[in-house]
Amino acid sequence: MAExxxxxxxxxxxxxRFGGVVATDGVSLAVARGEVHALIxxxxxxxxxxVHQLSGALRPDRGRVAFDxxxxxxxxxxxxxxxxxxxxxxxxxxxxxxxxxxxxxxxxQARSGSxxxxxxxxxxxxxxxxxxxxxxxxxxxxxxEGVAAGTLAHGEQRQLEVGLALATNPRLLLLDEPMAxxxxxxxxxxxxxxxxxxxxISVLLVEHDMDAVFRLADRISVLxxxxxxxxxxxxxxxxxxxxxRAYLGEEVAx
Amino acid sequence: xRRWTLLAVLALAVAFPLVARPLGWxxxxxxxxxxxxxxxxxxxxxxxxxxxxxxxxxxAAFVGAGAYVVGILMAEGVASAWVSWPLAVAAAGAxxxxxxxxxxxxxxxxxIMITLAFxxxxxxxxxxxxxxxxxxxxxxxxxxxxxxxxxxxDDATFYYVVLGVLIAALYAMHRLARARFGRVIEAIRENxxxxxxxxxxxxxxKLVCFALGGAVAGLSGALLANQNSYVNPNxxxxxxxxxxxxxxxLGGVGAxxxxxxxxxxxxVLEEVFSVYTIHWQLGVxxxxxxxxxxxxxGLAGLLARRRDG
Numbered sequence: 001m002a003e004x005x006x007x008x009x010x011x012x013x014x015x016x017r018f019g020g021v022v023a024t025d026g027v028s029l030a031v032a033r034g035e036v037h038a039l040i041x042x043x044x045x046x047x048x049x050x051v052h053q054l055s056g057a058l059r060p061d062r063g064r065v066a067f068d069x070x071x072x073x074x075x076x077x078x079x080x081x082x083x084x085x086x087x088x089x090x091x092x093x094x095x096x097x098x099x100x101x102x103x104x105x106x107x108x109q110a111r112s113g114s115x116x117x118x119x120x121x122x123x124x125x126x127x128x129x130x131x132x133x134x135x136x137x138x139x140x141x142x143x144x145e146g147v148a149a150g151t152l153a154h155g156e157q158r159q160l161e162v163g164l165a166l167a168t169n170p171r172l173l174l175l176d177e178p179m180a181x182x183x184x185x186x187x188x189x190x191x192x193x194x195x196x197x198x199x200x201i202s203v204l205l206v207e208h209d210m211d212a213v214f215r216l217a218d219r220i221s222v223l224x225x226x227x228x229x230x231x232x233x234x235x236x237x238x239x240x241x242x243x244x245r246a247y248l249g250e251e252v253a254x
Numbered sequence: 255x256r257r258w259t260l261l262a263v264l265a266l267a268v269a270f271p272l273v274a275r276p277l278g279w280x281x282x283x284x285x286x287x288x289x290x291x292x293x294x295x296x297x298x299x300x301x302x303x304x305x306x307x308x309x310x311x312x313x314a315a316f317v318g319a320g321a322y323v324v325g326i327l328m329a330e331g332v333a334s335a336w337v338s339w340p341l342a343v344a345a346a347g348a349x350x351x352x353x354x355x356x357x358x359x360x361x362x363x364x365x366i367m368i369t370l371a372f373x374x375x376x377x378x379x380x381x382x383x384x385x386x387x388x389x390x391x392x393x394x395x396x397x398x399x400x401x402x403x404x405x406x407x408d409d410a411t412f413y414y415v416v417l418g419v420l421i422a423a424l425y426a427m428h429r430l431a432r433a434r435f436g437r438v439i440e441a442i443r444e445n446x447x448x449x450x451x452x453x454x455x456x457x458x459x460k461l462v463c464f465a466l467g468g469a470v471a472g473l474s475g476a477l478l479a480n481q482n483s484y485v486n487p488n489x490x491x492x493x494x495x496x497x498x499x500x501x502x503x504l505g506g507v508g509a510x511x512x513x514x515x516x517x518x519x520x521x522v523l524e525e526v527f528s529v530y531t532i533h534w535q536l537g538v539x540x541x542x543x544x545x546x547x548x549x550x551x552g553l554a555g556l557l558a559r560r561r562d563g
Contacts, residue, residue, distance in 0.1 A: 055451070057447070057450075057451070076455070077450045077451065078450045078451075078453050078454055078455050078456070079455075081450075081451065081452060081453035082453050086451070086452070086453075087451060089448075089451070093445060093447060093448045093451070094445070094448065095441055095444045095445050095448070096444070096445075097444060098441070098444065102437075105437075106437070106438075106441055106449070106452055106454075107452035107453065109434060109437070109438075110452050110453035110454050111453060114434075115434040115435055115437075115438045115454070115459070116434075116435055116459075116462065117433050117434040117435055118426075118429065118430045118433050118435050118436075119429050119430070119433055120433055120434075121429070121432040121433060122432060122433060122434045122437050123432065125434075164448070164451075164452055165451070165452070167452070168452050168453055
């Protein structure tokens with residue numbers, strides 16, 4: 001398989017079970033290069049568990065994950081990040097005691113050489129800080145560099161959350177509910193951010209905000225009880241009877 | 255301000271043996287050396303526990319390993335510090351790497367228990383070394399030789415060597431904390447999962463940190479063997495690990511001078527209280543309790559607060 005595969009991510013027949021609970025039940029999925037692919041589904045459908053398996057935080061029981069033609073099923077979490085597969089978290093996971101700038105320096109540092117350096121002050125590495133500032137500006141946090149991350153407003157913390165993943169320079173970004181808990185204004189900013197990624201990198205977007213999903217997604221997959229029940233362009237998903245029954249109907253009605 | 259305090263403390267430390275002799279305080283020169291050796295041991299634990307966030311409860315094993323390397327080499331006729339001290343560092347570092355490689359697969363209370371178990375195993379190995387005194391330990395016929403016309407038998411000379419080693423170690427820690435590696439281990443302490451998620455092989459960095467701490471502990475052990483002219487398994491006993499941990503907590507977890515302040519506090523308290531009662535540990539315990547409850551940043555935190563306030 002020397003030729004570049006059309007799909008940046010290909011998931012085949014993924015299974016994961018926790019005791020008696022089947023969290024992932026034969027998921028197959030493909031994310032095309034450059035697209036925003038939304039993954040929707042009711043609470044408890046197994047979306048986050050799937051993201052854990054794609055990112056490498058969890059090992060599947062069975063099945064295969066291929067990233068850009070490479071089988072990464074057994075690859076360590078941090079190694080996947082190095083080859084361009086990064087994720088963000090639904091529950092904000094930042095370095096709360098560190099300054100915003102220091103947060104953002106870390107992912108830049110991770111991809112710029114070894115950190116087994118014990119003597120030279122990191123502060124002397126201007127390139128790291130320049131790049132961190134650039135990403136901070138891109139996610140709308142310019143001017144907040146010196147603030148302790150834990151004291152940022154909720155929306156800003158979410159921007160930093162996504163920014164940390166973005167700063168790893170991914171080719172595929174797994175975004176786990178980036179708009180979680182956001183007000184309309186913050187959501188709008190996040191939608192703009194994700195829309196801006198379109199074309200340059202591929203995105204798998206897990207999101208509950210249907211307005212955001214239908215505005216951003218090139219294709220949508222619907223996960224219910226650990227299975228993908230439908231996958232296709234937004235119009236097709238909107239029209240799909242099974243999806244309406246399982247999920248969309250209740251949301252739209254609500 | 256801070257710079258002046260540091261220089262004043264340094265000047266006092268350098269001048270101390272010079273004024274101690276005419277005043278007849280020779281005993282305190284040895285006592286000060288002991289404090290500085292424990293300060294080095296506690297600082298090496300602080301690297302693991304404070305900077306790296308790993309609750310290791312077996313640190314005495316690495317101190318003891320360093321002490322035994324010096325003791326055994328001395329018994330075998332190798333007295334040069336230039337040979338035995340680096341070997342003590344290497345042996346303790348290698349031991350820590352091995353212990354860490356296994357222990358770091360676990361977390362939380364399991365990590366505490368497994369490091370404790372390893373340390374006790376190593377303690378029993380020391381007890382079982384009949385050729386080197388077994389339970390009784392081993393008397394060192396002399397202190398290590400350093401050359402350059404210096405004789406460590408002289409307490410003031412030994413004091414200066416220990417002072418030099420301690421200053422070098424603290425300066426190295428100061429550098430390390432600001433270098434890439436130090437920033438990484440502190441970030442791992444804050445949020446290990448996220449560090450993995452942004453591409454760091456967190457396990458590797460923790461292991462390096464653990465081994466480094468063990469290596470420095472080995473150096474403190476080498477000094478301790480010289481200080482006591484004696485090594486025995488008690489150096490490796492788990493209560494020694496507990497004492498080092500108390501020093502770190504008293505002094506300031508994750509603070510550069512935490513190990514130093516804690517060693518001064520604990521050993522001075524021990525010295526003072528034991529004049530009045532054999533139950534000196536009760537007094538130390540009460541003070542430790544007060545620190546944990548009211549000054550969780552330890553003495554280093556109290557000093558910093560006073561400076562800012």
